[in-house]
Amino acid sequence: MPxxxxxxxxxxxxxxxxxxxxxxxxININAQISSYKxxxxxxxxxxxxxxxxxxxxxxxxxxxxxxDNLASHIKNGKPFLGICLGFxxxxxSSSEIKKTIGLNIFKSKIKKIKNETHAxxxxxxxKIKIIHKKNPKLKSEYFYFVHSYYADILEKEQKxxxxxxxxxxxxxxxxxxxxxxxxxxxxxxxxxxxGLELMKNIIKFYK
Amino acid sequence: xxxxxxVAKIDVKDHQVVKGVRLEGLRVLGSAxxxxxxYFLEGIDEIFYHDVIASLLGRNALxxxxxxxxxxxxxxxxxxxxxxxxxxxxxxxxxGADRVSLNSEVFKNKNIISQAVKEFGSTTIIxxxxxxxxxxxxxxxTENGKNKQEENLxxxxxxxxxxxxxxxxxxxxxxxxxxxxxxxxxxxxIEGNVNIPYIFGGGIGKREDLKNISSLKKINGIFLSSxxxxxxxxxxxxxxxxxxxxxxxxxxxxxxxxxxIQSIKSFLKKNKIECRV
Numbered sequence: 001m002p003x004x005x006x007x008x009x010x011x012x013x014x015x016x017x018x019x020x021x022x023x024x025x026x027i028n029i030n031a032q033i034s035s036y037k038x039x040x041x042x043x044x045x046x047x048x049x050x051x052x053x054x055x056x057x058x059x060x061x062x063x064x065x066x067x068d069n070l071a072s073h074i075k076n077g078k079p080f081l082g083i084c085l086g087f088x089x090x091x092x093s094s095s096e097i098k099k100t101i102g103l104n105i106f107k108s109k110i111k112k113i114k115n116e117t118h119a120x121x122x123x124x125x126x127k128i129k130i131i132h133k134k135n136p137k138l139k140s141e142y143f144y145f146v147h148s149y150y151a152d153i154l155e156k157e158q159k160x161x162x163x164x165x166x167x168x169x170x171x172x173x174x175x176x177x178x179x180x181x182x183x184x185x186x187x188x189x190x191x192x193x194x195g196l197e198l199m200k201n202i203i204k205f206y207k
Numbered sequence: 208x209x210x211x212x213x214v215a216k217i218d219v220k221d222h223q224v225v226k227g228v229r230l231e232g233l234r235v236l237g238s239a240x241x242x243x244x245x246y247f248l249e250g251i252d253e254i255f256y257h258d259v260i261a262s263l264l265g266r267n268a269l270x271x272x273x274x275x276x277x278x279x280x281x282x283x284x285x286x287x288x289x290x291x292x293x294x295x296x297x298x299x300x301x302x303g304a305d306r307v308s309l310n311s312e313v314f315k316n317k318n319i320i321s322q323a324v325k326e327f328g329s330t331t332i333i334x335x336x337x338x339x340x341x342x343x344x345x346x347x348x349t350e351n352g353k354n355k356q357e358e359n360l361x362x363x364x365x366x367x368x369x370x371x372x373x374x375x376x377x378x379x380x381x382x383x384x385x386x387x388x389x390x391x392x393x394x395x396x397i398e399g400n401v402n403i404p405y406i407f408g409g410g411i412g413k414r415e416d417l418k419n420i421s422s423l424k425k426i427n428g429i430f431l432s433s434x435x436x437x438x439x440x441x442x443x444x445x446x447x448x449x450x451x452x453x454x455x456x457x458x459x460x461x462x463x464x465x466x467x468i469q470s471i472k473s474f475l476k477k478n479k480i481e482c483r484v
Contacts, residue, residue: 018277022303051328052326052327056326119424121329124427125212146283146305148330187283192247
């Protein structure tokens, strides 16, 4: 475990940052909420939380000139946690509102969930299924989801998927684990006691 | 299999839980924060705070309450009551609300929904519909049941849906606080006309009331209010808070089935309704 002296929650003016920060406080982690480049550049762990739209998030990250620092932090293998929109932003693009290019760490795309058997958006608790062990002790528990877009993972990137949910008879990626990147479609900070437990394990997971 | 979440609907006036019957005769039951925390520990899936006087007074006074609640409660918190501007929504989200619901303001300014959806995303923005039944007809109400609107319910559903809202919240006013069960006629109208998920509430007084929902496809949540509150008071009432004369009387104790959140969830599972356990 690296020494995570500086934990920075990226503020891109759309999110419920306080939920993430409150959950971190509960597990005794001190984090800083910032939208400043110098904080992103010197962070040991970056947390990209998220609600809001993909395009507005990218616009705000660009306006605060954070994109390069975020990308280099991740590419240099430093600890990164993405939550919900912060998970989706790792991918190449999204069709939400208008086609928008993402951080492009992974090549898969974010697409709208089709209204098949259930009403969309997917709001509520889903039990995740675990795929591989290189994860921060993920357990097959109920976590809270709220999304109308999902990561359509390409065949060549399937190895990054660490858990999924069954939604409308499809498998939907619920988390990815890759080197020091862990990101979830669900909200661990809003998933009750099991969510807090997972957050503790996430902090221990980083190398 | 139908999957739903149990949502504790906590009507709030000045940080206190209030509950009446058909939105009238509100009685103060105790501190909203304490109720919310207790429900969280018992396994509720979501907290829904509704400021009952905000629309009438033209302000939302929940910011402090949300801030304090969000420090100890790690499940979604949804808020409604007196939300009029994008700035109001921003302030609520910034205090720790996860999603915000609008009702009264939408009748004055329909653009507010589409603007809010564009800014905060469709999953964050909800539309509440307070629906009352008068002479066998359903009507929409605003300002916490005070003002009847003329819009046709089904037309209204379609209109709001087109604005991109992520979920509906349905309050059957004529059942609110009565503990006499769900209005299935209204439930079927909603189920038949929405294409987004919805939370339904009003009248749930015993586990059995939830039995008949398992055939529905779009319902996503159930509001629990009296069924939780009066059980809570029964077990935890010890201080001099709230309407003491009412709380110490046995008016509701006889009427309310003994329940807690886990007993309701066990009942749901038995009836093939999936929920978080």
